[in-house]
Amino acid sequence: MVRIKTVNIVKRFGNFVALRGVSLEIKDGEFFTILGPSGCGKTTFLRSIAGFERVDEGKIFFDDEDVTYLPPHKRNTGMVFQNYALWPHMTVYDNIAYGLKVRKVPKEEIDKRVKEVLKMVHLEGMEKRTPHQLSGGQQQRVALARALVINPRVLLLDEPLSNLDAKLRLEMRAELKRLQKQLGITTIYVTHDQEEAMSISDRLAVMDIGVVKQVGTPEDIYNRPSDAFVANFIGQGTFIKGNVLEIHDDKMLIELESGLGKVYAVPSDPTNAPKEGETVLVTIRPENFELGSRKDMNNFEIDVYHVSFLGSKKRVQAEANGIKFLVDVDPDAVVSAGSRVKVWVDPRYTLAIRIS
Amino acid sequence: MSLLPSPFSFKDIRRWINEIRWTIDPFIASQLLIVVSVFLAFLIAPLIRIVYNAFIYQGTLSLAWFYSIFSDPFYISPRISLTNEFPYIAIEGIKGSLYKVITRQTDSGIETIILLTGYDMGVIPNTILVAISTTVLSTIIGFVFAFIFARYKFPGAEPLRILLLAPLLSTPFVGAIGLKKMLTSTGVINTLFYDILRILPFKIEPSGLMAVIIVQTLIFYPIVFLNAYTSIINIDPTMEEQAENMGASGFYLFRTVTLPLSLPGVEAGALLVFILSLEDLGTPIVFRGTNAEKVLTYQIFYRLFTPTGYVTGEATALAMILLTLTIVIFLVVRKYVSLRRYAMLTKGGIWRPRVRKLSLKVTILVYIAAFFTLFMALQPHIGVLLLAFAGEWGPTLLPGYFTLDNFLVLFSDPDVFRSIMNSLIYSSVATLLIILLGVSAAYIVSRIEIKGIEMLDALVTLPIAIPGIVIATGYFLIFLKTPLDPIVNGAYLLIISYTIRKFPFTVRAVFSGFEQVDKALEESAINLGASRARAFFTISLPLVFLNVLAGGMLSFIYSMSEVSTGIVIGDANPYTAPMTWKMYDILFKGLTGGLFVPAAMGVILMGLQFIMIVGANLLLRKRATALIGV
Numbered sequence: 001m002v003r004i005k006t007v008n009i010v011k012r013f014g015n016f017v018a019l020r021g022v023s024l025e026i027k028d029g030e031f032f033t034i035l036g037p038s039g040c041g042k043t044t045f046l047r048s049i050a051g052f053e054r055v056d057e058g059k060i061f062f063d064d065e066d067v068t069y070l071p072p073h074k075r076n077t078g079m080v081f082q083n084y085a086l087w088p089h090m091t092v093y094d095n096i097a098y099g100l101k102v103r104k105v106p107k108e109e110i111d112k113r114v115k116e117v118l119k120m121v122h123l124e125g126m127e128k129r130t131p132h133q134l135s136g137g138q139q140q141r142v143a144l145a146r147a148l149v150i151n152p153r154v155l156l157l158d159e160p161l162s163n164l165d166a167k168l169r170l171e172m173r174a175e176l177k178r179l180q181k182q183l184g185i186t187t188i189y190v191t192h193d194q195e196e197a198m199s200i201s202d203r204l205a206v207m208d209i210g211v212v213k214q215v216g217t218p219e220d221i222y223n224r225p226s227d228a229f230v231a232n233f234i235g236q237g238t239f240i241k242g243n244v245l246e247i248h249d250d251k252m253l254i255e256l257e258s259g260l261g262k263v264y265a266v267p268s269d270p271t272n273a274p275k276e277g278e279t280v281l282v283t284i285r286p287e288n289f290e291l292g293s294r295k296d297m298n299n300f301e302i303d304v305y306h307v308s309f310l311g312s313k314k315r316v317q318a319e320a321n322g323i324k325f326l327v328d329v330d331p332d333a334v335v336s337a338g339s340r341v342k343v344w345v346d347p348r349y350t351l352a353i354r355i356s
Numbered sequence: 357m358s359l360l361p362s363p364f365s366f367k368d369i370r371r372w373i374n375e376i377r378w379t380i381d382p383f384i385a386s387q388l389l390i391v392v393s394v395f396l397a398f399l400i401a402p403l404i405r406i407v408y409n410a411f412i413y414q415g416t417l418s419l420a421w422f423y424s425i426f427s428d429p430f431y432i433s434p435r436i437s438l439t440n441e442f443p444y445i446a447i448e449g450i451k452g453s454l455y456k457v458i459t460r461q462t463d464s465g466i467e468t469i470i471l472l473t474g475y476d477m478g479v480i481p482n483t484i485l486v487a488i489s490t491t492v493l494s495t496i497i498g499f500v501f502a503f504i505f506a507r508y509k510f511p512g513a514e515p516l517r518i519l520l521l522a523p524l525l526s527t528p529f530v531g532a533i534g535l536k537k538m539l540t541s542t543g544v545i546n547t548l549f550y551d552i553l554r555i556l557p558f559k560i561e562p563s564g565l566m567a568v569i570i571v572q573t574l575i576f577y578p579i580v581f582l583n584a585y586t587s588i589i590n591i592d593p594t595m596e597e598q599a600e601n602m603g604a605s606g607f608y609l610f611r612t613v614t615l616p617l618s619l620p621g622v623e624a625g626a627l628l629v630f631i632l633s634l635e636d637l638g639t640p641i642v643f644r645g646t647n648a649e650k651v652l653t654y655q656i657f658y659r660l661f662t663p664t665g666y667v668t669g670e671a672t673a674l675a676m677i678l679l680t681l682t683i684v685i686f687l688v689v690r691k692y693v694s695l696r697r698y699a700m701l702t703k704g705g706i707w708r709p710r711v712r713k714l715s716l717k718v719t720i721l722v723y724i725a726a727f728f729t730l731f732m733a734l735q736p737h738i739g740v741l742l743l744a745f746a747g748e749w750g751p752t753l754l755p756g757y758f759t760l761d762n763f764l765v766l767f768s769d770p771d772v773f774r775s776i777m778n779s780l781i782y783s784s785v786a787t788l789l790i791i792l793l794g795v796s797a798a799y800i801v802s803r804i805e806i807k808g809i810e811m812l813d814a815l816v817t818l819p820i821a822i823p824g825i826v827i828a829t830g831y832f833l834i835f836l837k838t839p840l841d842p843i844v845n846g847a848y849l850l851i852i853s854y855t856i857r858k859f860p861f862t863v864r865a866v867f868s869g870f871e872q873v874d875k876a877l878e879e880s881a882i883n884l885g886a887s888r889a890r891a892f893f894t895i896s897l898p899l900v901f902l903n904v905l906a907g908g909m910l911s912f913i914y915s916m917s918e919v920s921t922g923i924v925i926g927d928a929n930p931y932t933a934p935m936t937w938k939m940y941d942i943l944f945k946g947l948t949g950g951l952f953v954p955a956a957m958g959v960i961l962m963g964l965q966f967i968m969i970v971g972a973n974l975l976l977r978k979r980a981t982a983l984i985g986v
Contacts, residue, residue, distance in 0.1 A: 012371075050879075050883055052879055052882075052883075054374070054375065054378040054379075056371060056374075069378075071381070072879075072882045072883060073882045073883070073884075073885050073886055073887055073888075074885075076885065077883060078883070078884075079879075079880065079883045081876040081879070081880055082876075083874065083876060085874060085876035085877050085879070085880040087877055087880075087881075087895055087899075088899070089898050089899060098881065098884055098886070098894075099884030099885055099886075102884060102885040102886045102890065103885055143880075146880070146884070147883075147884075150884055150885065
């Protein structure tokens with residue numbers, strides 16, 4: 001198990017820059033996720049760690065060892081590919097034993113380790129099957145077993161759950177997390193599914209167009225987005241542009257655009273707090289709204305145009321002065337499309353994000 | 357095809373070099389080195405030598421050969437002069453006519469023979485005109501059938517479609533031997549339709565250039581047929597449905613959507629036919645006598661036949677002209693038949709194609725057209741088969757009697773037997789070399805992504821465009837009085853020429869295999885610690901094994917039936933010559949056996965071809981459809 005550090009890595013494909021100076025530090029034994037939309041560079045990052053892409057600039061370290069120019073087959077990483085990449089001409093046993101044979105492990109030990117890892121992924125007795133005789137979930141487990149059996153320094157997972165159906169995906173997600181904790185293996189997980197990233201990671205990095213936008217725990221990233229892209233990409237919300245009028249100790253007064261009046265807000269990222277006169281994106285998560293109005297809080301009057309019932313809550317879509325609002329209310333609240341309602345939100349949950 | 361990033365700066369070049377050093381490990385580098393050096397030595401060097409020799413006259417750099425060729429009416433006979441009267445241009449020097457009418461007295465009265473000969477405008481215009489005519493005719497026949505079979509359903513469509521591909525099972529040389537027997541004024545067709553059935557009011561006999569065009573058309577149309585068929589059934593049906601949804605139908609729909617979408621396949625097929633017609637040597641040889649020998653391939657061939665192996669400057673200049681023609685076409689073809697493009701063309705076919713039923717009236721029309729084409733297209737095979745089993749055959753519908761003697765000769769005559777064994781050995785060795793080099797080349801083109809790798813793609817598909825006669829000329833220029841001297845022993849150069857000429861068949865089959873093997877399969881092996889060489893041998897190679905086998909079988913059979921280099925290099929030393937040379941030798945050097953023994957040899961070739969093509973198709977199933985398309 002290792003700590004992984006990248007320093008300013010840059011990767012170009014022709015004129016396209018896939019990674020624009022990515023610096024990340026992943027702790028030993030951590031479950032770390034790279035989250036971002038397709039084309040953001042997350043898979044390129046993972047492939048650079050595995051050594052399949054040669055970075056044009058920057059350095060990659062496993063602990064203190066510089067592996068930047070180490071060829072992929074000498075890096076001892078265990079990668080699980082999006083489509084599993086199981087070899088169709090080999091049995092489950094041969095697939096899993098491959099990495100051990102390459103390492104010239106004695107026959108008896110191979111048998112023992114393959115058996116162990118199959119037990120670990122709940123596939124005892126499947127040794128003789130070929131990949132096409134397995135279900136999608138089983139194939140996934142074989143791919144995982146094949147990566148784990150070589151005791152890799154780091155486990156690399158490239159959207160491993162995206163080919164599974166929704167129910168299986170939840171199951172495998174829990175399974176993956178269990179195995180990772182049990183083995184304590186440093187893991188880098190790549191996905192575009194924000195819910196998945198939130199639920200599985202110790203920490204995550206949000207990427208966009210080759211740049212890391214924010215690194216933090218899931219809570220940090222959801223509650224304290226440091227950037228307009230992150231605020232938009234993670235979770236949902238109401239986004240209103242505004243100008244900072246005054247700064248107080250712990251909050252600031254903001255004049256909203258579109259004539260929505262003034263609100264009090266807190267800086268989303270205290271290390272990058274907006275200054276007086278700057279433009280900010282005011283972000284409010286739907287669950288932080290309450291129906292009605294209250295003094296000293298931020299009050300809005302909104303026109304409801306759609307209400308959807310989601311079981312544990314009602315999601316209200318509304319509009320005020322051309323700005324879209326997303327508001328969650330109790331499932332038994334009486335709100336209907338076409339009505340005008342009042343809502344309020346605590347300034348502590350009214351986040352001001354600096355727009356550069 | 358720029359090698360360097362442009363606009364390039366020092367930094368870009370350094371990046372490019374670093375990228376290469378990273379991507380090309382010792383394993384890939386050695387593969388690349390071997391493939392490239394073989395092609396440089398045995399394809400590029402001979403071509404450069406031809407170009408060099410063509411410009412040397414009496415020891416100095418000169419355009420003399422070209423000047424004498426272009427001013428000689430033998431090569432270009434039409435002369436254009438200006439006149440004072442409308443249309444102010446006069447063209448003189450076109451000899452011959454489209455047809456000649458001959459009447460002659462026979463025992464049963466006067467018979468009229470329409471002799472189709474064609475104009476003679478000199479070697480160079482003839483060559484181009486033959487190629488254009490063959491291409492146009494093949495394209496029309498091929499496309500019409502492709503469209504009908506791809507889009508309409510009628511009883512017997514599937515067997516008929518496969519039968520219409522039958523001409524693929526012959527080479528121009530073998531086919532022309534059979535066709536000649538079928539088409540002469542005393543041949544089967546005239547005997548049947550004029551003498552027996554009395555349907556025709558006169559006899560028709562194609563000869564000279566017209567015969568070449570007819571034979572080539574009948575043998576090459578399946579190439580357009582296959583390519584067009586594949587591209588029509590691969591048109592996403594929703595494209596046409598969308599057009600119909602917007603109100604297009606009938607011919608309008610065909611003209612605006614179906615035709616443009618199927619055009620790449622049709623064009624690729626047509627251009628390949630054009631090249632094959634340009635480089636065909638077998639047909640002009642078989643029909644020589646009238647004006648069929650007035651084409652470039654035959655003229656070069658004729659000038660190469662010297663016991664000393666000395667090649668005149670005129671021959672090299674002619675070879676260069678032919679080469680220029682085929683290379684120009686090849687550059688156009690590249691748009692369609694680079695390995696990468698090929699892979700794109702063959703993916704798909706997952707949807708249900710749009711198929712309609714034909715009305716009875718049209719079905720009957722299709723049957724008539726198909727059966728007529730089929731009847732004509734099968735003439736070479738019928739002819740060769742009949743000849744092979746014939747004892748003697750005068751001007752009658754069928755041979756006098758049937759016998760197996762012709763096949764016995766293949767074993768009893770030591771010269772014939774040796775030539776067959778030579779062919780088998782050379783083709784086997786060539787196939788092994790092709791597989792060794794072809795797998796490497798296909799692997800590199802499919803897997804390595806660095807700037808400049810498309811040059812390799814171009815290099816290994818280039819043999820499609822190089823006429824065998826040109827390669828043979830180049831070999832004579834370079835390898836006389838070296839250890840590879842064909843006069844001492846033709847085996848080496850024959851094996852090498854087969855290897856180079858039939859390379860594209862295997863490399864395409866294997867490439868399409870690698871394209872279907874997900875890159876991640878190899879990467880996961882490398883990720884688990886395997887070197888690239890180990891991943892290649894344990895993962896990639898086993899997965900494309902069937903493609904290798906199928907491609908190898910195709911290369912083998914096309915080596916067996918290779919005519920141009922076989923005859924030319926073979927002639928340098930009869931003892932080491934292959935069977936195609938022996939067929940030529942028996943046919944035209946007045947030896948025993950006449951038409952019958954070469955026909956028997958032709959049957960052996962066709963039988964082998966049948967086994968291999970069916971075998972390759974069974975191995976590759978659907979994927980094989982377009983493989984034979986060259």
